[in-house]
Amino acid sequence: MIALGIEGSANKIGVGIVRDDGEILSNPRHTFITPPGQGFLPRETALHHQEWAVRLVQQALEEAGITPSQISCIAFTKGPGMGGPLVSCAVVARMLSQLWQVPIVGVNHCVGHIEMGRVVTGAQDPVVLYVSGGNTQVIAYADQRYRIFGETIDIAVGNCLDRFARLLGLPNDPAPGYNIEQLAKQGSKLIELPYVVKGMDVSFSGLLSHIEGTAKGLMAKGEATAADLCFSLQETIFAMLVEITERAMAHVGSSDVMIVGGVGCNLRLQEMMQIMVSERGARLYATDDRYCIDNGAMIAWPGLLALGQGQAMDLADTTCTQRFRTDEVLVTWRQ
Template structure:
């Protein structure tokens, strides 16, 4: 069995082709990059996906060396994500399903990240830290659900980093978070920022407001550099994430941590988490930008797992939603 997966919940659109043994045959993607200081809006992002998606399908088939006759199902991102881009990808998925006469499988974006991480790293039953532009959650599996032990109560950590990058007018190529990470390596001074952990949940909006005000004041009087601010912001945000992840490990008795999502590529986050994990005698699993960042293979793989366990999505129910909780998914393919 071979699945083709379509992902386009944010500014990246990708098509992945995966075989049932977990081999990734192809995984091309294209990123919508806006000018420095600007974010990406749903309408323009959807137009970007419309422009590139069919070509990505053709490129994936060519790279994988397969034809439409070899495809067993079309998996697509149901949500969560931005409405316009999600609809664009769902329309193409429905079209291919009818043209090629294969079943559709709707996939939760967050579960896609988790299953991709498990497949690539071999992690069996880890506590998962899922960090991206739109989501921040600490997750563990129990009784056929990915249970959320802690999450952000306002904005996602990736969104916090992206919005501060706009304040500094950093480039969005390849991503604002990546450019913050590189600038933070030059930081020489730690500036104390609010540290907001509420039980197992975290809050980032107040930190962002504080550091935005501090940037205007401290950059003007020369008391801090952009690198100092990026360094301080990363250290504070990541320390909060490490804290709630360790608490979830203690509660679950889990020996492993898996970091997924676009922010999971950040080497400083991996380093800080690695220190905590090693002190507990546990293992850290992380993946690089090929699989951390949104991609089609992370949708194709759980779609194939679901199909093999009798789950398919009727055409009449192949909808999208901007809000789709990780713990809403019945995980039939795990014990």
């Protein structure tokens, strides 16, 4: 069986084609990039996705070397995400489902990241650190659900990095978080910032407000460079994430950690996590930007898994929800 998945919950739209043995046949995507200092708004992002959806479907079929008659199901991102972009991609998925007369499956974006990570890395039952522009969660599987052991209580880690990048005027191409990572490599002075861990949860809004309020003053006085500030921001927030991940590992007795989501591409975060897991005699599973960053294959694969459990949807149920929590999904394909 072969599934075509459409992902468009934020500023990236991707179309992936995956076979039921986990082989990724194609996975093109396109990113909506705004000028430096600006974020992306739902309406403009939705228009971008509408412009690119059909051509990405055509590109995915060509790269996979298959025809629509070989597609067994259509999978789309049901949520969480931005309303306009989600609906734009869901409309395309409904159209293809009816046009090609194949079942349609709605996929939780967060579960998509987890299952993509598992099939690519081979991780069996890891504690998952899910870090992206819209989500920050520490997750472990139990009793047919991905349970959230800790999460952000305000903004996501990726949102924190993106907003600081806008303050510094860093470009959004290829991604503001990536440009912070590159600039941080030139920093050497660690500026003390608020370290906010509340049990198993983390908070980034106060930390962001603090560094936004002091950044220009520190740079004007010559007490810190933009690189120093990026370095300090990364070191602080990544230390917070490593701490709650280690606590979850101890709680569930796991010896494996997997990092997923767009921020999971950050090599410094992977390095800090590797130090922690090595000290515990554990293993770290991480991927590169092909699979960490939002893509269509991460929707196609869990769509196939759900279809195998009889979870195809009626068209009337193929709605989107901006707030679709990871632990709401019944994960019937795992034992």
